[in-house]
Amino acid sequence: MGKVTFIEHDQTEHVAEFKAGSSVMQIAVDSAIPGIDGDCGGECACGTCHVIVTNEWFSKTGTPGNEEEQMLSMTPERASTSRLGCQVVLTDEMDGMTVHLPEFQM
Amino acid sequence: MPTLPRTFDDIQSRLINATSRVVPMQRQIQGLKFLMSAKRKTFGPRRPMPEFVETPIPDVNTLALEDIDVSNPFLYRQGQWRAYFKRLRDEAPVHYQKNSPFGPFWSVTRFEDILFVDKSHDLFSAEPQIILGDPPEGLSVEMFIAMDPPKHDVQRSSVQGVVAPKNLKEMEGLIRSRTGDVLDSLPLDKPFNWVPAVSKELTGRMLATLLDFPYEERHKLVEWSDRMAGAASATGGEFADENAMFDDAADMARSFSRLWRDKEARRAAGEEPGFDLISLLQSNKETKDLINRPMEFIGNLTLLIVGGNDTTRNSMSGGLVAMNEFPREFEKLKAKPELIPNMVSEIIRWQTPLAYMRRIAKQDVELGGQTIKKGDRVVMWYASGNRDERKFDNPDQFIIDRKDARNHMSFGYGVHRCMGNRLAELQLRILWEEILKRFDNIEVVEEPERVQSNFVRGYSRLMVKLTPNS
Secondary structure, three states, rough: EEEEEHHHHHHOOOEEEEEOOOOOHHHHHOOOOOOOOOOOOOOOOOOOOOEEEOOHHHHOOOOOOHHHHHHOOOOOOOOOOOOHHOOOOOOOOOOEEEEEOOOOOO | OOOOOHHHHHHHHEEEEEEEEOOOOOHHHHHHHHHHHHHHHOOOOOOOOOOOOOOOOOOOHHOHHHHHOOOOOOOOOOOHHHHHHHHHHOOOOOEEEEEEEEEEEEEEEEEHHHHHHHHHHHHHHOOOOOOOOOOOOOOOOOOHHHHHOHHHHHHHHHHHHHHOHHHHHHHHHHHHHHHHHHHOOOOOOOOHHHHHHHHHHHHHHHHHHHHOOOHHHHHHHHHHHHHHOOOOHHOOEEEEOHHHHHHHHHHHHHHHHHHHHHHHHHHHHHOOOOHHHHHHHOOOOOOHHHHHHHHHHHHHHHHHHOOHHHHHHHHHHHHHHHHHHHHHHHHHHHHHHHHHHHHHHHHHHHHOOEEEEEEEEOOOOOEEEEEOOOOOOEEHHHHHHOOOOOOOOOOOOOOOOOOHHOOOOOOOOOOOOOHHHHHHHHHHHHHHHHHHHEEEEEEEEEOOOOOOOOOOOOOOEEEEEEEOOO
């Protein structure tokens, strides 16, 4: 078990618990966190689970693959530590991680 | 190896680009019209423009699988599409029709298979067109919806700012006041056609704003779009006059060239550029000379016009049709207006205003036990995927609090996912918020008239009667 903090664009904070192996998108949707849509259900095909990982946690989340890069490149709010939540599979190492949400999921 | 017509289109595009600096764009297109007409007289047409005459469509269960042809442009109008696609999903989810009026093509009808094709742009190309048939010969315009990466990515990124958050926020107030104005002007004492009064009017105004197009001429945008998307050879639509389509393209070229030059001059004079589409194109180094590539210039403007026209318009009408077929949902909505955002997704799923997108296999691909050959046309039927029982419970029911309504495929998936999705949702959300403020009921008083097309699933006539809030 671990915890991830989601910070909405208006700075509202939400904490979601996770078991290792689930994705950042899944725990956000399961915990009804506003600002994560997950329209395609985790197929890396819609770009609506965009999160911006805080710098100190970014390297722990791995590197985005080609498909993910392509979807991220379509959002105007792309940042250097952007990830798609469905492609970040949580490990115990990520307990305590903080991610920011963009203003809009495109 | 490119096919012969494709090569001809390429040469034609290069020729037009090369002469665009000295010949006005509308003249070039008029020239093309005569060239094509002469070519048809000399060599005969590439494929004759089909003419579609409506006849009753047989019950799908009386047909052999191989005779099922879902390209019939009357399938939606006659209400037969559900049964046809259900049979394909159940018995032949990857189905080959070898001699449709549009040529042979594959139909992919299950949600999971469609998602796979849509995501796999390395296996399936969106070029040169995303509609089932061919555009009128000589009018093979280039648009990024029908381009593969990396060219697609460059062009799309140059215009997606028009629907970026900053713009959406600025637009919200404008959309709300216009929606209110239109709803307040509707007759309360007699039935009227909702399509021109509301759906067309609101989407036409939105398009004029996105393009910063002269407001009083906005009806032109709607007419161009209707005819482009309604070409018989492309989608089985009602428009079969190729000459009229060249005239439209020339008219568009004239209007947009003027708009482009005007903006260029104002910017040169020190005016701050706006957030409209043309200003954005001019601000991006990849597209600032787009006007010198006329087929691309017209193509991308057409894309934005068609993309923002039929889709939102028919979702605005379709929501009313859905509420009338499922009146308990309207009661549910009035009791819980906070369901509006989810209801908007459900309307877009239920209506699926564009039935499909087309791809061409770039190599042999095994799918659903079939071998799709390199070069074959593949149609991803979103309208069927959105009613796939394997994905959605009771898929034909309209349920405004459906849990997975957002998972619909009307926006497509992958790199071509709809760019205007948030704007569309915003327009629909505001429409319904403003409807609830004013009306206790909107009754559909006649059977709606549906358009002739295998692509656009829309309404030409929707007679309604309003009951104001007491």
